[in-house]
Structures are given as C-alpha cells and as structure tokens.
Amino acid sequence: MAAVRVHSSIQSSLCILSHPLYSTSRHLKTRLHFPRPLFSSPSFSSGRALFCSCRADNFKGSEREVSDSFVLTTPLYYVNAPPHMGSAYTTIAADAIARFQRLSGKKVIFITGTDEHGEKIATAAAACGSSPSEHCDVISQAYKTLWQDLDIAYDKFIRTTNPKHEAIVKEFYSRVLANGDIYRADYEGLYCINCEEYKDEKELLENNCCPMHLKPCVLRKEDNYFFALSKYQKLLEETLTQNPDFVQPSFRLNEVQSWIKSGLRDFSISRASVDWGIPVPNDNKQTIYVWFDALLGYISALSEDNEQPDLQSAVSSGWPASLHLIGKDILRFHAVYWPAMLLSAGLSLPKMVFGHGFLTKDGMKMGKSLGNTLEPNDLVQRFGSDAVRYFFLREVEFGNDGDYSEDRFINIVNAHLANTIGNLLNRTLGLLKKNCQSTLAVDSTLAAEGNAFKDTVDKLVEKAKFQYENLSLSSACEAVLEIGNAGNLYIDERAPWSLFKQGAAASEAAAKDLVIILEAMRIIAIALSPVTPRLSLRIYEQLGYTKEQFNATTWSETEWGGLKSGQVMAQPKPVFARIEIEAEVGDGGEAAKKVVKKKEKIPHTQGVAQA
Numbered sequence: 001m002a003a004v005r006v007h008s009s010i011q012s013s014l015c016i017l018s019h020p021l022y023s024t025s026r027h028l029k030t031r032l033h034f035p036r037p038l039f040s041s042p043s044f045s046s047g048r049a050l051f052c053s054c055r056a057d058n059f060k061g062s063e064r065e066v067s068d069s070f071v072l073t074t075p076l077y078y079v080n081a082p083p084h085m086g087s088a089y090t091t092i093a094a095d096a097i098a099r100f101q102r103l104s105g106k107k108v109i110f111i112t113g114t115d116e117h118g119e120k121i122a123t124a125a126a127a128c129g130s131s132p133s134e135h136c137d138v139i140s141q142a143y144k145t146l147w148q149d150l151d152i153a154y155d156k157f158i159r160t161t162n163p164k165h166e167a168i169v170k171e172f173y174s175r176v177l178a179n180g181d182i183y184r185a186d187y188e189g190l191y192c193i194n195c196e197e198y199k200d201e202k203e204l205l206e207n208n209c210c211p212m213h214l215k216p217c218v219l220r221k222e223d224n225y226f227f228a229l230s231k232y233q234k235l236l237e238e239t240l241t242q243n244p245d246f247v248q249p250s251f252r253l254n255e256v257q258s259w260i261k262s263g264l265r266d267f268s269i270s271r272a273s274v275d276w277g278i279p280v281p282n283d284n285k286q287t288i289y290v291w292f293d294a295l296l297g298y299i300s301a302l303s304e305d306n307e308q309p310d311l312q313s314a315v316s317s318g319w320p321a322s323l324h325l326i327g328k329d330i331l332r333f334h335a336v337y338w339p340a341m342l343l344s345a346g347l348s349l350p351k352m353v354f355g356h357g358f359l360t361k362d363g364m365k366m367g368k369s370l371g372n373t374l375e376p377n378d379l380v381q382r383f384g385s386d387a388v389r390y391f392f393l394r395e396v397e398f399g400n401d402g403d404y405s406e407d408r409f410i411n412i413v414n415a416h417l418a419n420t421i422g423n424l425l426n427r428t429l430g431l432l433k434k435n436c437q438s439t440l441a442v443d444s445t446l447a448a449e450g451n452a453f454k455d456t457v458d459k460l461v462e463k464a465k466f467q468y469e470n471l472s473l474s475s476a477c478e479a480v481l482e483i484g485n486a487g488n489l490y491i492d493e494r495a496p497w498s499l500f501k502q503g504a505a506a507s508e509a510a511a512k513d514l515v516i517i518l519e520a521m522r523i524i525a526i527a528l529s530p531v532t533p534r535l536s537l538r539i540y541e542q543l544g545y546t547k548e549q550f551n552a553t554t555w556s557e558t559e560w561g562g563l564k565s566g567q568v569m570a571q572p573k574p575v576f577a578r579i580e581i582e583a584e585v586g587d588g589g590e591a592a593k594k595v596v597k598k599k600e601k602i603p604h605t606q607g608v609a610q611a
C-alpha cells in the first residue's frame with residue numbers, strides 16, 4: 001500500500017491540464033557541456049551550464065553571466081541542536097573550495113546559514129523551554145562561532161528567519177502559484193519529523209521507522225498546498241540526460257535518474273499544523289513547508305542588506321550558483337525538487353550539485369538525531385583548526401563515507417603536518433641559520449637550474465590544481481604532501497649538513513639545496529592554504545614574508561621562482577607541533593590515554609579568516 005494518498009481537488013486537475021510543460025520544454029535551451037576538469041577556467045568561462053529560457057525572460061538580463069565569479073553554498077543547517085562534526089564537514093570542504101577559487105582569481109560568494117523554521121525546530125525549542133526565536137538565535141550563533149574557530153571565511157550567512165528571506169520566499173511562492181503549479185489537496189502519509197519529509201512506506205524499516213533516524217514515522221492527514229512536481233518529470237529527465245555533470249560525484253546521478261524515472265509525485269509545500277514558519281501568502285492558517293522555504297535561502301542570501309529585498313535583485317547579485325555542496329541524504333531535495341521549483345519560477349538552475357558522503361561512527365551516520373556525534377569544538381580546542389580541517393579533507397575521499405578514529409587522526413596529522421612539512425621546514429631553516437646567516441645565497445630559479453626536483457614539484461602542483469578543480473580534495477592534499485615527501489628525500493640524499501663541512505664548492509651546492517627546499521616549502525604553503533590556512537601563514541612568515549604578503553598570494557605564485565637571493569628567513573620556530581599521547585594511570589589503576597598539547601609553543605596567528 002502506498003504510504004501517501006493525495007486527494008486532489010478539482011482545482012488541481014485543472015492545473016495539471018493547463019500546465020505548459022510541453023510548450024516550455026520545447027523552448028528549453030540548454031548549453032549543457034562541462035569539459036573536464038569540472039571547474040577549470042575555460043569550461044567555467046564558457047558560461048552557464050544550464051540556461052533555461054522558459055519563462056525566464058524577466059530574468060535574462062538580470063542573471064549574471066560572469067565568468068570570473070564562483071558562487072557556492074553549504075546546506076543551511078537545522079538549528080534543532082548545536083553543530084556537530086558532520087555539519088562542520090560540509091562547511092570545511094566548502095571553505096577549502098572557496099579559498100582555492102579565490103586563489104585562482106575568482107570572485108567568490110560563499111554562502112552558508114541556518115534553517116530555522118518548521119516543526120523540528122519548534123519542538124526542540126519547546127524542549128529547552130525557549131521560544132523558537134530565542135532558541136534559533138542561540139543555535140545560529142553557535143554555528144557562527146564554530147565557523148570562526150574553524151577559519152571558515154564565508155561571505156554570506158543567511159538565516160531563514162531573516163525578514164528579507166521571508167519576503168523573497170513569499171515572492172517566489174507567488175510566482176510559482178501564478179504559473180499554475182500550486183494547488184490544494186488532502187494529504188495522508190507517514191511523516192519523519194527529523195527529515196521533515198513524508199516517506200514512502202516501501203523505503204521504511206520495520207514499524208515504519210525512518211532508515212536514517214531509526215525513529216517511527218507518524219501518520220499525518222492534512223489539507224495542504226501542493227507543488228506540481230509531476231509536471232516537471234520530463235523536463236528534469238531531459239535536463240539530466242543532456243547535462244550529466246549536474247549531479248556529482250557521477251555515481252550519484254543514477255540514483256537521481258531512477259527516482260525521476262520511477263515517477264515524480266507532487267509534494268505538499270505547506271503545513272496546517274505548524275505555526276513556526278512563513279505564512280502562505282493569502283492563507284495565514286498555513287505555513288510554508290520548511291524545505292520550500294529553506295532552499296530559497298540560496299537566493300535570498302545574495303540580496304544586499306541595504307536593498308529592498310526582492311527576487312529579481314537577489315538573482316542579479318549572483319544567481320545561478322556554481323555549486324551546491326550537500327550531504328547525500330538531501331540529494332533528492334537539491335537535484336529534483338529544487339530544479340523543478342526553479343523551472344516553475346523561470347529561474348536558471350544551479351550549475352552543479354555535489355553530494356558528499358557521511359562521517360560515520362561505528363558505521364552509522366553521525367547525527368544529532370541519533371546522538372552519536374563528534375564534538376567539533378572539542379577537536380578544535382585540542383588539536384587546532386588546521387589539524388581538523390586537514391584530517392577530514394585528507395582522510396575522507398570527498399564523495400564517499402568515512403569513519404572517524406582518534407588514533408588515525410593523531411597519526412595522520414603527526415605524520416603529514418608535523419613531520420613531512422613542519423620538520424622539513426624546521427631542519428632546513430636550522431641549517432640555513434647555522435651556515436648562511438638565515439639568508440638565501442641565490443635565486444631559487446638559479447638554484448634549481450637543471451635540477452629534476454623542480455620538475456617533480458611543477459608536476460605535483462599541476463596535479464594539485466587539477467584535483468582542487470575537480471573537488472577531489474583528498475587527492476589535492478595528497479599531491480601537495482608528495483612535494484613534502486620529495487623534499488625530504490632530496491635533503492636526505494643530498495645531505496647538505498655534510499656538504500657544508502666540506503667547504504668551497506660543496507658548501508655552495510649545499511646552500512643551493514637549502515634554497516631549493518625552501519622554495520618547495522613556499523609552494524607547499526600556497527598550495528595547501530585552502531585546507532590549512534593558519535599553518536600556511538606560519539610557513540610563509542618563517543620564509544620572511546609578512547601576513548599581508550601571504551594574504552595577497554595567488555595560485556599563479558605556485559610557479560617555481562618566488563624566493564630570491566638575499567631574502568632573510570625568520571628565526572626557525574616549529575610551525576606545527578606533534579600531538580603527543582601520554583599514558584595516564586586512573587584511580588582504578590587502569591592505564592588510560594591522554595592527548596596532550598604539543599611541547600612547542602605555536603603562535604596562534606589570528607585573522608586568517610574573514611569570518
């Protein structure tokens with residue numbers, strides 16, 4: 001038996017009959033080509049990947065087609081509970097991508113925010129004894145604070161309770177209504193409050209439990225407004241066929257296509273039983289469904305604070321988005337519902353939706369509802385933001401699931417950041433101080449003439465760039481780390497400490513070797529800065545640059561040749577200290593592990609993030 005029964009009114013059938021799907025699909029113009037890599041400059045400047053001319057005439061002139069802009073979004077996070085590591089994961093990844101795009105010269109608008117309406121939030125507020133709006137203020141602020149601690153440099157933070165957002169949602173709703181895509185009907189089905197979604201009985205576990213939250217869904221019957229999603233079935237099928245890169249990673253496309261093929265059903269976009277939401281225009285007995293409301297945050301975030309909020313001006317400030325970064329659990333909303341809503345309103349589709357995997361604990365999705373979360377504040381306090389950012393981006397292949405283990409965290413961070421990078425820099429600077437008064441003897445270009453090590457670095461930098469462009473963040477980190485490995489190999493083979501002892505020509509060769517390693521470190525600092533901004537700044541400062549110089553770097557400066565003869569390096573100081581584990585004896589005499597702060601004092605340079 002189908003879990004959902006819709007008893008549409010006569011009005012609804014009239015809507016369906018009058019719907020201009022076929023006429024619009026005939027006019028749908030698509031330029032649907034994404035040459036690899038996904039976000040390289042040439043493919044990007046070729047313009048919008050999806051251009052919908054159907055009913056978009058009002059917007060044609062206002063939607064920007066700016067080849068040097070890059071608008072990316074994280075999901076807007078529910079404020080039922082404070083952020084956990086799973087929510088931080090998407091934002092860290094988005095921040096690394098935003099930083100890479102900025103380094104590459106793009107005008108980036110990085111949007112994040114909080115999703116504050118709906119039953120789930122109202123219930124959470126009541127459980128804390130707060131009003132919904134007080135509760136939202138507190139939790140939304142907790143997100144902002146965490147983003148600051150994690151060096152997340154977002155450009156826009158949208159709250160769905162912001163009046164400008166509400167105005168834009170209402171305008172959008174009215175547009176879709178005017179297009180004949182909203183009708184009223186009775187609805188009966190099984191609802192998961194945690195997903196804020198009606199479910200099909202066939203996708204549920206025993207006792208109608210939601211497979212994600214392991215809690216029983218509740219039977220609901222309501223008189224609601226519906227969005228005529230079914231009318232967009234054909235158009236969506238065509239869109240995805242012609243533009244397969246719209247959904248990434250590519251293995252998620254099949255899933256989306258099979259949802260569409262299995263038949264799209266209209267969904268209810270209002271709630272009669274929920275007060276905490278945006279009232280439906282012309283019917284204040286109902287509020288707008290939280291997803292129909294929240295998705296619009298990607299557009300309302302673009303509207304300028306000093307402007308009267310309206311859809312057209314928000315759209316003209318950066319829509320369509322280049323990239324929606326989301327977790328795989330909310331793919332259907334972003335790759336099916338949202339495009340259909342946009343088509344209905346005559347707006348362009350985002351260029352890409354990337355659904356990453358889950359951080360899991362014991363194989364289960366880490367989440368607020370299951371209560372098996374990892375505390376990001378705790379991780380940041382103990383290990384620092386760079387370690388947290390690096391570990392999750394390096395360890396979890398972006399797109400797949402990844403399990404967390406503290407031992408692995410410590411091993412990876414120590415091996416890569418403290419040893420491969422930190423140690424190499426520190427011992428090279430130590431040698432330079434001892435033998436060359438911390439001053440470079442020659443230009444790095446001259447030092448590397450005819451040296452194969454430079455070619456290795458050049459290739460690895462190209463590789464890292466390609467991987468960043470393809471959103472393969474783990475592989476990008478790997479390529480940069482390979483530069484560090486090659487540097488360690490080089491210095492061990494060349495043994496400049498012995499060469500210095502030999503004097504004369506050998507000493508000169510050793511001085512060149514140090515320049516070569518330090519040049520590689522400079523390149524590592526830039527190439528890893530999207531992932532580890534604080535560490536990169538510290539490396540840069542060790543190389544004798546100022547913070548202002550670091551902030552002004554661009555990706556083009558990863559080209560070999562930045563360090564010049566006569567440049568004076570700073571006093572060698574460790575840039576990343578090892579995380580030490582000490583054995584502790586508890587009251588009961590059993591040994592317990594305690595993670596302790598590093599021995600060395602690392603200057604905590606502030607102000608890397610704009611957030």
Ligand code: MSP
Pocket residue numbers: 074075076077078085086087089090115294295296297325326327328329330357358359360365366367
């Ligand atoms: N409010 C909606 C999104 C609306 S967007 C217009 C929502 N919020 S959420 O807080 O529940 O989830 C936000 C994001 O966090 C989702 O992309 C979700 O996949 C991600 N994660 C939540 N737990 C996660 C893990 N354990 N691992 C990785 N990401 C996970 O959905």
